[in-house]
Amino acid sequence: QVIRCRAAVAWAAGKPLSLEEVEVAPPKPGEVRIKVVATGICRTDDHILEGSFPDVDFPVIPGHEGAGIVESVGVGVTSVKPGDKVIPVSLPHCGECSFCLNPESNYCLKSHLSEPQNLLPDKTSRFTCKGKQIHHFLWVSTFSEYTVIPEYAVAKIDAAAPLDKVCLLGCGFSTGYGAAINAAKVKPGSTCAVFGLGGVGLSVVIGCKVAGASRIIAIDINKDKFAKAKELGATDCLSPRDFKKPIQEVVTEMTGHGVDYSFEAIGLADTMIAALASCNMNTGVCVMVGLADSGSLISIDPMLLLSGRTWKGTLLGGWNMRDCIPKLVSSYLEKKFNSDLLITHTLPIAKVNEGFELLRAGKR
């Protein structure tokens, strides 16, 4: 039962995606084949196309922010069955390794941070195109109409969930929202600064608002992002280009001693340092969310940390995705947050490169 379907394949770094007919092999034991119904485009997918995401072998099918329906399951799969709605998770949870056994950890030693996920756990691929093996990305590869992933990287969600909306919970929304809720633990009445207002940064704004922040300063060089940021809860919007002095000084002056929580959702060394310096020097917490190019380094004045600040990073907002994504979907259905406001365009898979052009132009 090989399925032939369309997929967007990245044949080499630096090239646009090409829409191809691919063959998707049936799931092996412990694997699930999913019909992908909708997928978002996250900046991280662009990092792959640029060749700046570590440990990615080409050709590869990117995409990691999707939602779909289980088509078939391999031997031994018990947690999902054909017809179930699911979100593939880019941070798996095997339930057995030392990270999985630690309740404070949100991912598994089988994730891409410990070992490449260009092939499924048995070191083979389920994708072929024109006789060539195509690599998986983070095991999820949602830019294919069908994909095969290990059962422990699948989260079953409510059958009532609209897949074209909740796909955002597979990465961008959950990352930004969780950065505020889990990583920073934003308190009611606090002040926040969010650097970068893409899908991730805007989701941080939503998280800060839901957590009860009284002031949310949203920062981006693209002022077209400000209207949406305000709609989602930002109280002040700043472009660093409007000031002669560094933006961290502007934020510090605006708030007296810096914000309680700052977030970097861009992925540049300079803005990471600016975000760190924008939170108050003693109890401030800065959460790094943006993904810097592999190999980049940061140098900072150690006093920034010595005076008491906390600087931390987060992957996927700290959620243990397999357990938490279904709960986030329930919160979405209960209208606890409105992630639909993050959707700017809906395109067919054939226009995936146009989607990337929109992302690069900041129109997302």
Ligand code: NAD
């Ligand atoms: P995006 O490209 O949509 O948004 C980035 C925003 O930053 C844009 O609005 C852009 O105008 C703005 N920006 C760029 N340079 C700037 C500067 N110098 N000063 C101020 N603003 C600037 O990206 P996204 O999809 O929202 O993702 C944001 C980052 O988060 C990316 O680096 C992505 O790889 C990363 N990411 C990390 C995780 C994680 O688990 N930690 C998950 C998803 C995405």
Ligand code: ZN
């Ligand atoms: Zn992502």
Ligand code: ZN
């Ligand atoms: Zn594990």
